[in-house]
Amino acid sequence: MLSRRRWLWVAAFLLTIALSLHPWSGDATPAIDTLLQQSRLRYEAGQLNEAKALLQQAQQQSQAQGDALTQAIALSNLALIESDQGDWQAANQSIATSLQILQAAAKTPAKIAVSAQVLNVQGRLQLAQGKAQAALQTWQKTTTLYQQTQNSTGELQSQLRQAQALQALGLYERAYQEVLLPLQERLRQQPNSSTKAWGLRSLGTAIGIVGNLTEAQKVTQESLAIAERLKDAQETAASQLALANLLATRIRENSNTGNLKKLEREQLQRDITNAITLYEQAAVLPSPNRLRAELNHLALLTHLALLIKSAETGSQMDANPLITFLKQMITSRQALITSLQPTLLTLPPDRPSIEARLNFANSLLRLPANKETLANTTLPLLGKAVDQASTLHDSHLLANALGNLGRAQEQSQQLAVAQKTTAQALLTAKSGNAIAQIYRWSAQLGRLQEQQGNRQGAIASYTQAVNALRTLRSNLLGITSETQLLDQETLEPVHRQLVSLLLPDDGSQPSSNTLKQTREVIESLQLEEINNYLRASCLQAQVEIDAVPVPNKTAVIYPLILPKRIAIIVSVTGQETKLYSQPIAHETVEATATILQKRLRNRISLKYQEPSKQLYNWLIKPIETVLQQEKVETLVFVLDGAFRSVPMAALLDGEQFLIEKYSIATTPGLKLTDPKPLQARALSSVAFGLSEASTISLPGGGSQSFSELPFVQAELADLQKQIQPSLVEQNKAFTRNQFKQLLQKSQAPIVHLATHGQFSANRDQTFLVASDGVINIDDMVIALGTGDNTRTTPIELLVLSACETALGDDRAPLGLAGIALKSGARSTVASLWQVNDNATALLMQRFYQAVATRTVTKAEALQQAQQLLLNNQSLRHPYFWAPFVLIGNWL
Secondary structure (H helix, E strand, O other): OOOOOOOOHHHOOOOOOOOOOOOOOOOOOHHHHHHHHHHHHHHHOOOHHHHHHHHHHHHHHHHHOOOHHHHHHHHHHHHHHHHHOOOHHHHHHHHHHHHHHHHHOOOOHHHHHHHHHHHHHHHHHHHHOOOHHHHHHHHHHHHHHHHHOOOHHHHHHHHHHHHHHHHHOOOHHHHHHHHHHHHHHHHHHOOOOHHHHHHHHHHHHHHHHHOOHHHHHHHHHHHHHHHHHHOOHHHHHHHHHHHHHHHHHHHHHHOOOOOOOHHHHHHHHHHHHHHHHHHHHHOOOOOHHHHHHHHHHHHHHHHHHHHHHHHOOOOOHHHOHHHHHHHHHHHHHHHHHHHHHHHHHOOOOOHHHHHHHHHHHHHHHHOOOOHHHHHHHHHHHHHHHHHHHHHHOOHHHHHHHHHHHHHHHHHOOOHHHHHHHHHHHHHHHHHOOOHHHHHHHHHHHHHHHHHOOOHHHHHHHHHHHHHHHHHHHHHOOOOOOOHHHOOHHHHHHHHHHHHHHHOOOOOOOOOHHHHHHHHHHHHHHHHHHHHHHHOOOOOOOOOOHHHOOOOOOEEEEEEEEEOOEEEEEEEEOOOOOEEEEEOOOHHHHHHHHHHHHHHHOOOOOOOOHHHHHHHHHHHOHHHHHHHHHOOOOEEEEOOOHHHHHOOHHHOEOOOOEHHHOOEEEEOOOHHHOOOOOOOOOOOOEEEEEOOOOEEEEOOOOOEEEEOOOOOHHHHHHHHHHHOOOEEEEEHHHOOHHHHHHHHHHOOOOEEEEEOOEEEOOOHHHOEEEEOOEEEEHHHHHHHHOOOOOOOOOOOOEEEEOOEEEOOOOOOOHHHHHHHHHHHOOOEEEEEOOOOOHHHHHHHHHHHHHHHHHOOOOHHHHHHHHHHHHHOOHHHOOHHHHOOEEEEEOOO
16 A cells, blocks of 8 residues: 555555655765665655654765755755654755755756756645645746756656646646646657556546546556556556556445446446456566555455445345345455455564555454454554554554554444544644544544543534545545545545534524534535535535525525434524424435335326325425415525435425425535526527437447437527527537537526436436537536636526436435536526426426516526426426426525
8 A cells, every 4th residue: 555645645646656765876975875875765665764864864964065966855855754754844944945055056957857856845745735836836847847857757747746736726627638638648659668658557547536537547558558568567567456446446436236227237347347357467466566456455345345234224135136246246355354464464564564554454444343353353453553653753654553443442342442542543643734534533533422422522523523524625636545535434424423413302492503503514514425426626615604695585494314303404584593303214214205206207106295295294394384484485405315316396285386385496505506696697598409319328338329309499499589699509510529619618698408418326427418429527517617718707507408317316416516516507407307308398498488587586487487387287297397406596
């Protein structure tokens, strides 16, 4: 396992380049050169104090001899070690002194080469301390210097780091277009060599961080093919490992055992088979890659075992073909554990070895073992890791070791001891400003305090974890080794447990400050779930929740699914926020929501009425009196979990649907919404439609046929009548390239897409259909967003009129919200399932008629359109009108 601190934790997953201490053999005497070489060896072995002492000697001797370049190199290497040890003040001083010495030195080719190396280190320190803009400028200088010295390897490294800095600034598309894509083409033009294989592998890993795992896999596959062609065994193993790691990341994101379509399941099974094969191949050669491959292989098998465990509560588990496949795949897990144990016992007491032990222990802890394994294997292994990390004086490594030891003690029911150990881990993480570990161990401490009845302590610890996560998201980039731990398994329980503790279950009314804090936590969870879905940390909520201007006659409703109850927080303008509770187990709530979703899609059955009434009684009936008293006209829902896939408009009180009483909107959170009326600029639109049947190649392989949509032409014709001017591209003219080019040039405030679309928990299976293929989620947000495009004004209204979210999939609607937010669209109208084509055309006609008047809000416009269908006897069933939802700004 790669050393997180060696790569400066924010950059851990980005580069697979050997970035150890810079050697220097220019004008250094043999004695000083020996000190530098020895310090490098000690550093790479994880012996930081020994490496530091040798560098200090080299620095002093070179200073005494007047060797400025060697002194600068020694100081920059010293800065790296000091940053590794968390001593940022010393690290910044060392790098500043190194640069001062270089500035005074005479200009020579050697000075240029050393300056590039020193600036390289400075950029790494700047990024690690959150100074991304400064790091970008530093690495731009570094690239120029490497070009002057014709150091192609150094130039490639610094360009990859520029991409890293751009990502940290949230400029993901710019990082890809300006840096990564040109590098890719440049590398491909070079003749095959080990350097080319290494460069493409590094590039593939970097592209994976941007979020494009498909492209990352393609580039890494090229690296592997070149290494195999050259018969370079070491490069082949390294590329096999990198490719397996990318597949493992995709597997973790897409492994939903319950709601996968046949093609999605087949793709997941291929990915699992290929990843395991690659890990086994990478482990054949006796090299550092062998241990990394075996440990990562074990981590993947552990994840698969957890999927099986989570599915065991399902009644159809034995009939689930994916579960049967997974059981076959994990048969080698115990044998792998047994073979790794003696290897880990013989490793030297250095940092890479300690991290390998922690990687192994983490796999054991994720799938709790019996008491004998805990006592005889896991606890001793972690105790040894703590002792060795203490000797190295590495705060990050020590915090990780202590935290995992606390986790093992918790599993062995030593709760008091586990709490003490976890508190030590947290204190150590804070001393090194390790935000990711502060998040992990704060959450673990909160869990331990909660188990022992310390409610206030648990609230404080969970709050600290949520705040740390907010900081982490603002500083980290995409999918790194640190953010991989922020999956649903760890993310959701922290927020939900905090909410559960904040909200009393005894019927009492919490304070306004407590309710405000609860709403902040809910919105934070919504934000993190969307960021996870998008594979990015680009969405940040900056505004205070109470500073969001909510108009009169509007109620904001947060229905929360907690373990034993539904908690409903209601905020009405001018009134105190209130809490209402329903004592319903979350299993019952989720089952009812899933049944309603399924029955609403059956247009000839009225069986939807029972679950619809049940949800109405749970969510609306308790707050009905206050809604009537305050004469509320619009309901804005911040939906949670299974509620996200339920159209609130279809809730039934026995006689009327909710949409007959109120206009309705949903939002991922008030802090992510800009509730302003349609701006007073001339309305215009750009629209794309596909009415013809087509068969399209799908991402990841396979194809799918899509039926014709004959009423799309009428839908777009009506749009052109209501919103003028309107530019429309249909059928053959609706290509992926035309979609991107036209939208990036357009300033039209309304964008309408009348084509098949699919939204899934599997991000790679979320797309729109064009005449020449699919438009994936990345292409969508690039084309729609303002960002670096020529579009200078946001999209006021984005309409997706023929989309479909996966049935029973709570995460699929995150794709809708994610596209809306990342593209900057103020409001989005979309469908939760594919609707009757004629009904859609009628609804859209009425919707745009209302929008064009500018006398009603967008929520009211949608309400009028839905009521039009509802009042048509042949279209009264909610199948026809309920799936259309308004996301975001409802004004």
